[in-house]
Amino acid sequence: MVPAAFLGVFFLYPVGSILVRGLGADGLNRLVELPGRSSFRSVAWFTLWQAVASTVLTVVVALPGAHLLARRRFRGRSLLRAAATVPFVLPTVVVGGAFLALFERLGLADGPLRLTRTAGAILAAHVFFNVAVVLRTVGTFWEGLDPRAVEQARVLGASPVQAFRWVTWPRLWPAVAAASSIVFLFCFTSFGVVLVLGGPTRATLETEVWRHAVFRGDLASATALAVVQLAAVVAMVVVTNRLQRRRAVAQRVVRRMPPPRASRRLLAGNLALLGVVLGLPIGVLVERSLTRGPAGGRGGGQWGDRWGGWTLDHYGALADRVNLLPVSALGALRNSLVFAVVAAGLAVVVGGLASVVVVHGRRAVARAFDLGMMLPLGASAVTVGFGMLIALDEPPLDFRSSRWLVPVAHALIGVPFVMRIVVPTLRGIDVRLREAAATLGATPARVRREIDLPIAARALSVGAGFSFAVSLGEFGATSFLPRHPDQLTAPLALFRLLSQPGHALRGQAMALAVVLMLATALSVLVIEGWGRRGTVRGDL
Amino acid sequence: MTGRPGDGRDATGLRVQGLSVAFDGVSVLDGVDLDVAPGEVVVLLGPSGCGKSTLLRAVAGLESPTGGRVSWDGEDLTGVATHERGFGLVFQDHALFGHRDVAGNVEFGLRVAGMPADQRAQRVARALTMVGLDGFEGRRVDTLSGGEAQRVALARSLAAAPRLLMLDEPLGSLDRSLRERLTVELGVLLRRLGLAALHVTHDHDEAFALADRIAVLGDGRIDRIGTPEEVWADPGTVHAARCLGHENLVVLDDDGACPLGRLGTGPGTVLLRADRLSVGAVGEGVKAVVAATLRRSGQPVAHVLVGDLEVRVPVDESGRDLRAYDEIGLVVGDDAVVALADQRPTRGPLGPTRRTLPTRRNGPAPT
Numbered sequence A: 001m002v003p004a005a006f007l008g009v010f011f012l013y014p015v016g017s018i019l020v021r022g023l024g025a026d027g028l029n030r031l032v033e034l035p036g037r038s039s040f041r042s043v044a045w046f047t048l049w050q051a052v053a054s055t056v057l058t059v060v061v062a063l064p065g066a067h068l069l070a071r072r073r074f075r076g077r078s079l080l081r082a083a084a085t086v087p088f089v090l091p092t093v094v095v096g097g098a099f100l101a102l103f104e105r106l107g108l109a110d111g112p113l114r115l116t117r118t119a120g121a122i123l124a125a126h127v128f129f130n131v132a133v134v135l136r137t138v139g140t141f142w143e144g145l146d147p148r149a150v151e152q153a154r155v156l157g158a159s160p161v162q163a164f165r166w167v168t169w170p171r172l173w174p175a176v177a178a179a180s181s182i183v184f185l186f187c188f189t190s191f192g193v194v195l196v197l198g199g200p201t202r203a204t205l206e207t208e209v210w211r212h213a214v215f216r217g218d219l220a221s222a223t224a225l226a227v228v229q230l231a232a233v234v235a236m237v238v239v240t241n242r243l244q245r246r247r248a249v250a251q252r253v254v255r256r257m258p259p260p261r262a263s264r265r266l267l268a269g270n271l272a273l274l275g276v277v278l279g280l281p282i283g284v285l286v287e288r289s290l291t292r293g294p295a296g297g298r299g300g301g302q303w304g305d306r307w308g309g310w311t312l313d314h315y316g317a318l319a320d321r322v323n324l325l326p327v328s329a330l331g332a333l334r335n336s337l338v339f340a341v342v343a344a345g346l347a348v349v350v351g352g353l354a355s356v357v358v359v360h361g362r363r364a365v366a367r368a369f370d371l372g373m374m375l376p377l378g379a380s381a382v383t384v385g386f387g388m389l390i391a392l393d394e395p396p397l398d399f400r401s402s403r404w405l406v407p408v409a410h411a412l413i414g415v416p417f418v419m420r421i422v423v424p425t426l427r428g429i430d431v432r433l434r435e436a437a438a439t440l441g442a443t444p445a446r447v448r449r450e451i452d453l454p455i456a457a458r459a460l461s462v463g464a465g466f467s468f469a470v471s472l473g474e475f476g477a478t479s480f481l482p483r484h485p486d487q488l489t490a491p492l493a494l495f496r497l498l499s500q501p502g503h504a505l506r507g508q509a510m511a512l513a514v515v516l517m518l519a520t521a522l523s524v525l526v527i528e529g530w531g532r533r534g535t536v537r538g539d540l
Numbered sequence B: 001m002t003g004r005p006g007d008g009r010d011a012t013g014l015r016v017q018g019l020s021v022a023f024d025g026v027s028v029l030d031g032v033d034l035d036v037a038p039g040e041v042v043v044l045l046g047p048s049g050c051g052k053s054t055l056l057r058a059v060a061g062l063e064s065p066t067g068g069r070v071s072w073d074g075e076d077l078t079g080v081a082t083h084e085r086g087f088g089l090v091f092q093d094h095a096l097f098g099h100r101d102v103a104g105n106v107e108f109g110l111r112v113a114g115m116p117a118d119q120r121a122q123r124v125a126r127a128l129t130m131v132g133l134d135g136f137e138g139r140r141v142d143t144l145s146g147g148e149a150q151r152v153a154l155a156r157s158l159a160a161a162p163r164l165l166m167l168d169e170p171l172g173s174l175d176r177s178l179r180e181r182l183t184v185e186l187g188v189l190l191r192r193l194g195l196a197a198l199h200v201t202h203d204h205d206e207a208f209a210l211a212d213r214i215a216v217l218g219d220g221r222i223d224r225i226g227t228p229e230e231v232w233a234d235p236g237t238v239h240a241a242r243c244l245g246h247e248n249l250v251v252l253d254d255d256g257a258c259p260l261g262r263l264g265t266g267p268g269t270v271l272l273r274a275d276r277l278s279v280g281a282v283g284e285g286v287k288a289v290v291a292a293t294l295r296r297s298g299q300p301v302a303h304v305l306v307g308d309l310e311v312r313v314p315v316d317e318s319g320r321d322l323r324a325y326d327e328i329g330l331v332v333g334d335d336a337v338v339a340l341a342d343q344r345p346t347r348g349p350l351g352p353t354r355r356t357l358p359t360r361r362n363g364p365a366p367t
Helices: A002-023 A025-036 A038-071 A077-089 A092-105 A119-144 A148-155 A160-188 A192-198 A205-216 A219-250 A264-290 A313-319 A329-360 A363-378 A381-391 A405-428 A431-439 A444-473 A490-499 A506-532 B052-060 B102-106 B108-112 B117-130 B146-159 B176-193 B204-210 B228-233 B238-243 B317-321
Strands: B014-023 B026-036 B041-045 B067-072 B087-090 B164-168 B196-201 B213-218 B221-226 B249-252 B268-272 B277-280 B286-296 B299-306 B309-314 B327-332 B337-340
Touching (some): A002 A219, A002 A363, A002 A405, A025 A219, A077 A119, A077 A444, A077 A506, A119 A264, A148 A160, A192 A205, A205 A219, A205 A381, A219 A381, A264 A506, A313 A329, A329 A363, A329 A405, A329 A490, A431 B052, A444 A506, A490 A506, B014 B052, B026 B067, B026 B196, B026 B221, B041 B052, B041 B176, B041 B204, B087 B146, B102 B108, B102 B146, B108 B117, B108 B146, B146 B164, B146 B176, B196 B204, B204 B228, B213 B238, B221 B238, B238 B249
Parallel strands (some): B041 B196, B087 B164, B164 B196
C-alpha cells in the first residue's frame, strides 16, 4: 500500500497531469501546431541525430575495451572494469564541467577550433558517460560466449578479423543492440550535459521543456514538448525491452579455460583510448581545481596554458558565500548530503516493500507493481520534475513549500535501482529455506524476518548506495522543483557557477565538481564492492 | 495400535487417510493411507518421481492436498499451517540457512519458540553431540562437507523436538561409504530417541537398515506395507518387488510355464527369492549353465541360465570357482516361488531378462 500510494502521488499523478494538460483541448492545439514550428523541428532533429551519433561513437570506442575485458587476462583487469564504471555514476553537471575544463585547457573554448557549445562537445561527453554501459553489458555477454567457436574458425584458417566478422559478431550483435538501445535512450533524454555544454543554441527536447517551463514560464509549450518527449521515451522503452529479451535468450554460461594474456599492443591501445576518453576530462578537472589562475587570485583572470602554481585555495573557497548563490557551495553540499540520506532511506523502504509485493504478491498485483515501479526509470528525470512542478502546486497536494519534495523526487528515481537489485535477490532465495523454517515452527511473518530480510539486507544496502549516489548527482528533476535558498543542491550550485560567463568562479566550480565526483564515485564503489561479495544478484 | 476413531486424545501418532495431491490437474498422490505410531520408524520406498517427497511435504503442510486428511493423535491437522504442526523435516540437500552459522541454524526452532539464550545454547550443544559434531557451533555452514551439512540439518530438526521427524532422502547426495555409515548412525539415533519417523529413500538397503515397517510407494499409491521381513517375503506386486531389490522376476507364459517348469496356473509374473535358491552339483534340481560370477560387496553371485532364462543365485565361498559355461544344478528351495500381482507393464533395468550365451567355439573357456 505504501509503495502504491508513493508512486501514485509523486509519479503517476504528476505524469498524468502532463498528459491531461497536454492532450486536453488547449494542449492538443499546441501539440498539433508544434510540427509546424521550425524551432521545434530543429530541436527534435538535433535530439535525434545527436543521440544516434553518440550511440554509434560510444559503441565504436567501447567495443575494443569490451573485447579486452571479456577475452584477455591482464593485471588490473578488475580495476579497469571498476574504473570504467565510474563515469556512468558521475553527476551530469560534473561531467559537463569536466569537459568545459578540458576544452579550456586545450584552448578549444574559443577560436576556429571552438568545441564549447557545439554538438561535438555533447557527443564527447555522451561517449564519456556511456562507455561503461557498453563495456559492462557487452563485455559480460562476450565473456559468456563459448570461445571454442572462434578457435575452431581460426583452426580452419580464418584471420582474427574474419573470425570476428563471421563467428563472433553474429552472436554478439544482440547484446550490442541491447546496449545501444539503452545508450540511445540515455542520450535522447540527456539533460544536464546538454544544458552545460550546448548552451542556448544546442537544445534537445529535454532542455527545451526546461527552458520553456523554468526560464520563460511558458507552461503550455513546455507541456506540449513534454508529451512528445514522453511518447518518444515510451516507444523506446518498448523497443529496448524487446531487444533485452532477445539478449536474455542468447545468454549461455560456458565453463572454460582461463583466457590468454593480453598482448602489450592490445592493452596499450585500449588503455590509451579509454585513458583519453575517460581519464583526460577527469584529470583536467582535478588539475584545474588544484591550480591557480595566472592572475594569482582565487581563480580570477584568464586561464591559458600558463602555469599558475598548485593551490588548495579553490577548496577553501567552497565555504565562502558568493553573491551568485543563496548559500555557500559547502552549504549546498550539506543540503545534498542530507537529501541523499533521506532519499536513500525512502527509496529503500518503498523499493523494499514493493519488491516483497513483486516476489510474493498475487500475480496480477505483482506484475502491476513490477511495471509501475520501473516506470520512473524509463520516464526521464525531466518528466518527473516537470510533472511535479505542474501537479503538486495546489491543495490538497501542495508540496511547493515543502523542502522534502526534492528528496522525494530523488527517491522516486532511486526506487527502480533498489528494486532491480532486491527483487532478483529475493527471487534467488531457495524456497526450501522458508519451508525448513516453517517446519521448525516459524510463522510466515517470522520466516520473512528471519530468512528473507537478512538475505536481502545486503541487496538493500547496495540499492541504498546507488540511490544515495543518484540523489547526490541528480540534476534533471531537481532543476524543476521550487527553490528555496536552503534547498539548493550541490549540482544546482555547480550549474549556476558553470553557467556564469567568464572565469571568475571557475576554480571554485571545479573544486565543487571534484568533491561531488569523489562523493558519488566512492559511495558506489564502496557499496558495490561490498555487496558483490555476498549473495546479491541483479545488475542495473 | 490402540486408536479409536472419534477419540481425539489417543496416542495413535500420525494417521494419513485417503490423501490425494494433484499438480495442475495431474494426480501425484492418489488416496494414500499410512499410519506412523509413536516411536515407530516407517520408511517410504519408491523410485524417483513416485510421489514420496510430495507425501512428506503434504504431511508437513507444505503442499495442500486435494483430498484426504492428516491427523496426529486423532487431531485433524489438514487445515493447520506448517509451523503449527510440530513436524520436523530434513531436506535432501540440507536447506541450511547460509546467513547463519551452525549454532544459528540448530537453535532456529528453539529461538522461534521463544526459548531463552542460555537454554538454547545447551540444547544446541546436546543436539550437535547427538550427531557427532561437538564444537561445531561457530562454523560457517558453507565450510561444511556434505556429510557434516546433513548432520547439521538433522541436528536442527532434532533440536526443535518435533513429535514426528520426516527425512526426505537425507543421505541421497552423499557417496556410498558415507551414506552407509550415516545410515547406521541414524538408525541408532532414531531408536535411542524413540521418535516417530517417516523416512523417504529409493535405496532398499537403507530401507531395510532403518525401518520398523516399509511402505512401497508406486504411482501415487502405497503398493505394499509391512515389516521388512513381510514385504521381502511377499512383495505383492512386481513394482514393489523391484523396489525392494528383488532381481529374479520370471514372466510365465499362458500355461504358467517357464524354463524352470510350471510355476503358476496361467500367465503372470512370479518372484524367485534369491535367498531360497542355491547352486548344486549337476543332477540336483534344474540343469543350468553359468554365464558369469560377479561379486557384490565381496559376496559372489552366480548368473546362471536355465534355457534362455537368467537367474541370479547367491553362492557360498565354495562356489567362487564357477566359470562361464560350467554346468550346474539350480536348487529351488521351499517357498522360493512367490506369486506377484502384475498391474503394470514391466520395464526398467531390473526386469526379467531372457538371454543366451554365445556358442562356445573352441573347447573350454580360457582360464
